[in-house]
Amino acid sequence: MSDTTAGTLGGKPDRLGKQDARNAAREVRARRVRAFLFVMPLLIFIMFAFVAPIASMLFRSAYNPTVAELVPASLEALADWDGEGSPPEAAQAQFALDMKRLANDRTSGQLAEEINRFLPGTSSVVKSTARELRRTDDAELSANGAALLLEADEEWGDPGIWRALRKAGQTYTSSYYLTALDLEMTRDGTIQQRDTQIYLKLYGKTLWMALIITLLTLILGYPLAFHMAHCSTSRANFLMVFVLLPFWTSLLVRTTSWIALLQTNGVVNSTLISLGVTDDPLELLYTQFSTIIAMTHILLPFMVLPLYSVMRGIDPSYMRAAMSMGSRPIPAFLRIYLPMSLPGLSAGALLVFIISVGYYITPALVGGTDGQMISNIIAFHMQQSNNWELAAALGSLLLVLIIALYWLYDRFVGAGNIKLG
Amino acid sequence: MRGFPEYFTFWHIAGHYALRFTAYLVLAFLILPILVIIPLSFNAEPFFTFTQGMLALDPDAYSLRWYNEIITDQKWTLAIRNSFIIGIAAAFLATVLGTIAAVGLASPWMPFKRLITALLLSPMIVPLIIIAAGMFFFYTSFGLVGTFPGLIIAHAALGVPFVIITVTATLAGFDRSLFSAGISLGASPVKVFWDVVIPLIRPGVISGGLFAFVTSFDEVVLVLFLAGPEQRTIPRQMFSGLREQINPTILAVATLLVFLSVALLVTLEVLRRRSERLRGAE
Numbered sequence: 001m002s003d004t005t006a007g008t009l010g011g012k013p014d015r016l017g018k019q020d021a022r023n024a025a026r027e028v029r030a031r032r033v034r035a036f037l038f039v040m041p042l043l044i045f046i047m048f049a050f051v052a053p054i055a056s057m058l059f060r061s062a063y064n065p066t067v068a069e070l071v072p073a074s075l076e077a078l079a080d081w082d083g084e085g086s087p088p089e090a091a092q093a094q095f096a097l098d099m100k101r102l103a104n105d106r107t108s109g110q111l112a113e114e115i116n117r118f119l120p121g122t123s124s125v126v127k128s129t130a131r132e133l134r135r136t137d138d139a140e141l142s143a144n145g146a147a148l149l150l151e152a153d154e155e156w157g158d159p160g161i162w163r164a165l166r167k168a169g170q171t172y173t174s175s176y177y178l179t180a181l182d183l184e185m186t187r188d189g190t191i192q193q194r195d196t197q198i199y200l201k202l203y204g205k206t207l208w209m210a211l212i213i214t215l216l217t218l219i220l221g222y223p224l225a226f227h228m229a230h231c232s233t234s235r236a237n238f239l240m241v242f243v244l245l246p247f248w249t250s251l252l253v254r255t256t257s258w259i260a261l262l263q264t265n266g267v268v269n270s271t272l273i274s275l276g277v278t279d280d281p282l283e284l285l286y287t288q289f290s291t292i293i294a295m296t297h298i299l300l301p302f303m304v305l306p307l308y309s310v311m312r313g314i315d316p317s318y319m320r321a322a323m324s325m326g327s328r329p330i331p332a333f334l335r336i337y338l339p340m341s342l343p344g345l346s347a348g349a350l351l352v353f354i355i356s357v358g359y360y361i362t363p364a365l366v367g368g369t370d371g372q373m374i375s376n377i378i379a380f381h382m383q384q385s386n387n388w389e390l391a392a393a394l395g396s397l398l399l400v401l402i403i404a405l406y407w408l409y410d411r412f413v414g415a416g417n418i419k420l421g
Numbered sequence: 422m423r424g425f426p427e428y429f430t431f432w433h434i435a436g437h438y439a440l441r442f443t444a445y446l447v448l449a450f451l452i453l454p455i456l457v458i459i460p461l462s463f464n465a466e467p468f469f470t471f472t473q474g475m476l477a478l479d480p481d482a483y484s485l486r487w488y489n490e491i492i493t494d495q496k497w498t499l500a501i502r503n504s505f506i507i508g509i510a511a512a513f514l515a516t517v518l519g520t521i522a523a524v525g526l527a528s529p530w531m532p533f534k535r536l537i538t539a540l541l542l543s544p545m546i547v548p549l550i551i552i553a554a555g556m557f558f559f560y561t562s563f564g565l566v567g568t569f570p571g572l573i574i575a576h577a578a579l580g581v582p583f584v585i586i587t588v589t590a591t592l593a594g595f596d597r598s599l600f601s602a603g604i605s606l607g608a609s610p611v612k613v614f615w616d617v618v619i620p621l622i623r624p625g626v627i628s629g630g631l632f633a634f635v636t637s638f639d640e641v642v643l644v645l646f647l648a649g650p651e652q653r654t655i656p657r658q659m660f661s662g663l664r665e666q667i668n669p670t671i672l673a674v675a676t677l678l679v680f681l682s683v684a685l686l687v688t689l690e691v692l693r694r695r696s697e698r699l700r701g702a703e
Contacts, residue, residue: 031530034610038525039537042518042581049578050544053555060558220447227444241686242452248682249455250639252659253675257454259663260461260469260672267457270470300451324426329433358548360642365663375550382554382646392558395551406546410539 054399061176061392067114067168070107071098075169078162086146087162093145095165096133100141103130117175118185119164125155176393199377199394203401206374209292210356216296217352218345221303225344228304229311240308247301255365258294259285262366286368294362299355303348310344347413354405358398374398455679462487462672469667487673497670500658504638507569507654511576512634518577519584519633520626524618526585527592538585545582549642552579557646567649575643580633587632591625591696624696628689635685 016024068075077091086092102108108130116123132152133141141148149156156162167185178184182200183191224243228236246254261267262284269281284290314337322332338345360375367376374394381391425434465484466472474482491497525531526538544552556575557566565571595618603613619626641656648657655674662671 028530031528032532035525035528035531038528038610039522039531042522042541043537045514045518046541046544046578046581049556049574050552051540053559054547054551055555056559057551057555220450223440223443224447227441239448242448244686245679245682246451246455248635248686250656250675250678250682252639252641252656252663253458253678254455256659256663256671256675257458259667260458261454263469263667265468265470267461267470297450297454300447320426323429323433329436354546358550360548360550361660365660375548378550378554379645382557388554388558391554395554398548399551402546402548402551 057392058396058399060389061396062172062174064114064173064175064389065171066110067165068171070102070111070114071095071165071169074098075166078166078169081162081166083159083163083166085159086157087159089146092149092156093142096136096141096145096149097138099126099130099149100133100136100138103134114168115161115164118167119161120184122155122161122164125153125161129153129156176389177397179390180393180397199374202372202374202377203397206357209288209295209371209373210353212292213295213299213356214349214353216292217300217303218349220296221300221307221348222345225304225307225311228308229314230316236308236312243301243304243308246297247305251298251361254298255294255362258290258297258366262290262293285366286371288367288371291363291367291371291373294366295356295359298362299352302351302355306347306351307341307344310347311341314340343413347409350405350409350413354402354409357405358402458672459676459679462669462676464669464672467668469669469672487669490670491673491677494670496653496658497655497674500653500655503652504654504656507572507576507652508634508637510569510573511580511637512630514573514577515580515584515633516626516630519581519629520588520619520622521614523585523588523592524614527589527595528597541585542582544578549640553642553646556643560647566647567652569652571647572644572652575647576637576640577633579640579643580636583632583636584626584629587629588622588625591622595621624692628692628696631685631689631692635682 074091074095077094078087081087081091099108102111108127112123112126112130115126129149129152133148136148146156175185178191180199182194182197184194185191228239228243231239259266263269264281264283264285266285268284272278273281318336318340319332322336323329327335357373358375359373360379363371363373363376364379367373375398378391378394378398381387381394425437460475461469461471463483463485464472464475465482465486472482491501522541526534526541531537552575560566560571560575563571565574599617599621600613603617604610608616638654639656641654641660644652644654644657645660648654655678659671659674662668
C-alpha cells in the first residue's frame with residue numbers, strides 16, 4: 001500500500017533513512033522473537049518428552065560399552081598392536097589378569113557373549129579359559145600370561161580372536177544393525193548374509209501386508225467416497241456419520257469386535273455353519289487373514305476422508321461433458337475423473353501405508369504367529385528377550401523407513417494438509 | 422433422485438446402481454462390526470457369541486451381569502479412574518502448550534516454521550512402538566516409568582499434533598490485525614492472547630483438547646511399556662483381557678466406549694458448526 005502511495009506522490013521510489021531501516025529491522029526481530037517465544041514452551045516440552053527419547057534410542061542401537069567396561073586395561077594395551085601376528089606379551093599378560101578377575105566376579109560369561117557376537121564359536125574358548133585361570137597366581141599371570149593363555153586354549157595363538165576382542169571393545173558398534181539386517185561378521189572380518197533370514201523377511205512381510213491393506217482400503221474406500229461426494233450434502237453428512245463413528249471408536253473396541261466376529265465359535269463361523277456353507281468352524285482368528293481384515297476395517301476411514309474431501313471439489317460437469325460427447329463411462333472415468341482424484345488417492349494411500357507399517361496392537365491381538373509384523377518383534381525384544389540394543393536397531397531401521405515414506409507424503413501431499421474429521 | 426441424462430444407456434444406469442450398492446456394502450462393513458458387540462454385551466452366558474436363547478429373543482438370555490461386573494470389579498473401576506486422570510491431565514497439558522505454540526506458528530514472522538511444525542507434528546507419524554521403546558529407555562533414567570507423571574507427559578506429547586492442527590486451522594480464519602491492535606493499544610502479548618485471541622479460537626481449542634483426550638484415552642502401547650500395575654487404564658485392561666481370558670465384560674466396556682465416541686462425535690460436530698458460524702459472521 002505505502003509503495004503505491006509513495007510512487008504516486010513523489011514520483012521516485014521512497015527510500016528509508018538509516019534510522020528508519022534500523023527501527024524496521026529491530027521491529028522485525030522483535031516480532032520474530034515474539035513468535036518464537038510463543039512456540040518455545042512446547043518446543044522444550046517436545047524435546048524432552050519425545051525427541052530426546054527417540055534420539056537416545058538411536059544412540060543405544062549403536063552404543064555398547066559392555067566390553068570396554070569389562071576389560072579397559074587390556075583394550076588399552078592392545079591399542080598399539082598392528083593386528084598382525086600375536087599381540088605383545090604385555091597385552092596378553094594384562095588380558096590374562098583381567099580374565100582371572102572376570103572369572104572371580106562371575107562376569108566372564110558377558111565377555112564371552114560379546115566376543116562371540118564378532119567371532120562366532122569363541123564363547124566356549126573364553127569361558128573355559130576363564131575357568132582355567134581362576135585359581136592362578138597374579139604374579140605368575142603377569143610373568144608369562146601369554147603362555148598360560150595358550151595352555152588354557154590354543155585358540156589364543158590365533159590373531160583372529162584378539163582382533164575380535166578389540167572390535168568388541170569398541171564402545172560404538174554396528175553389530176546390532178548387522179543383526180537387524182540378517183548380516184554377520186565372519187572370522188576374517190568381512191560381512192556376509194546369515195544362513196537364516198529372520199528380520200529382512202519380517203520387514204518384507206510387513207511391507208507386503210501394509211501394501212495389501214492399502215489396496216483393500218483403496219478398493220473399498222474409493223466407491224464409498226465417490227458415492228458420498230456425488231450425493232446431496234445432507235445425505236453425504238448423514239453417511240459421514242458412519243465413517244466417523246468407527247474413526248472415533250476406540251481401536252481396542254474395533255479389535256474386540258473382530259475377535260468376537262472371527263473366533264472359532266464366533267458370529268461369522270456360526271452364521272456360516274447355520275447357512276450350511278461349512279460343517280466345521282473355519283480357523284479365521286489368529287491368522288494373517290484376521291490381521292489384514294481387522295486393520296483394513298480400522299484404517300478405512302483414513303482412506304475415505306482424504307478421498308472424499310478431494311472428490312467433493314471435483315466439478316461433475318467434466319464427466320458429464322465427456323460422456324455427452326460420446327465417451328464411454330470407463331474411459332471417461334480413467335482419463336478425467338481418476339487423475340483429478342489422484343491427490344486424495346495418494347494422500348489416503350500413503351497415510352494408510354505409513355500407519356500400517358508401524359502397527360502393533362491389532363497384529364498382537366489377532367495376528368497369532370502368522371500375522372506378526374515388525375513392531376511385534378521389537379516389542380518381543382524389549383519385553384521377552386531383553387535385547388534392548390537389537391530392539392533399538394530394529395526400531396531405528398523402521399524409523400528410517402517411516403521418515404522416507406513421510407518425506408514422500410510431504411512431497412506429494414504436503415504435510416500441512418492433514419485434516420481431521 | 423434426478424433423472425438420468427438422455428445419453429445414458431442401460432449400462433450407465435446399471436453401473437450407477439452397482440456403485441451405490443457397493444458404497445452401502447462398504448458402509449455396512451464399517452459399521453456392523455461395531456454394532457454387533459452391543460447386543461453381545463448383554464449376553465447372559467460368558468461367551469463372545471450369540472446363544473440360541475438370544476437369537477430367539479428370550480429375555481432370560483439377556484442380562485446386565487457384565488455391566489455389573491464393571492462396577493464391582495476393582496480392576497475395572499481403577500482402570501476407568503486412571504484413564505480419566507491421565508486423559509484429562511494429558512489433554513490439559515497438550516492443549517495449553519499446543520494452543521500457545523499454534524499462535525506463534527501462525528505468525529508470518531515465525532522463524533524456521535516448516536522445520537518446527539514438522540517436529541511438533543512428528544509424534545503423530547512415528548510408530549507408537551518406536552516411541553514406546555525410546556521413552557522406556559529415556560524415562561527410566563528420570564524415574565518416570567511406572568508413574569502417573571511419566572504417562573501424562575508421554576500422552577501429552579502424543580496429543581500435541583492434534584491440538585496444533587485444529588488450532589492452526591481455526592487461526593487461519595483469524596484476523597491478525599486484532600493482535601497487533603491489542604499490542605499497539607498497550608496490552609501485553611499475554612493479555613492480548615488471553616482476552617482477544619482465546620475467545621475467538623475457542624472452538625478450535627476445545628476440539629483440539631478433545632482430540633488429545635481421545636488420543637490418550639485410546640492409547641495402549643505406551644501404557645504397556647511405561648505403566649506399572651497402579652496406572653492400568655481401560656485399553657490396557659482390555660488388552661490383557663483379550664490376551665489372557667476373554668470375557669464379555671470387555672464387550673460391556675466396549676459398548677460403553679462406543680456410546681462415549683457417539684457423544685464425542687456429536688460434541689465435535691456442534692463445535693464445528695459453531696466455528697463455521699463464527700467465521701461466517703466475520
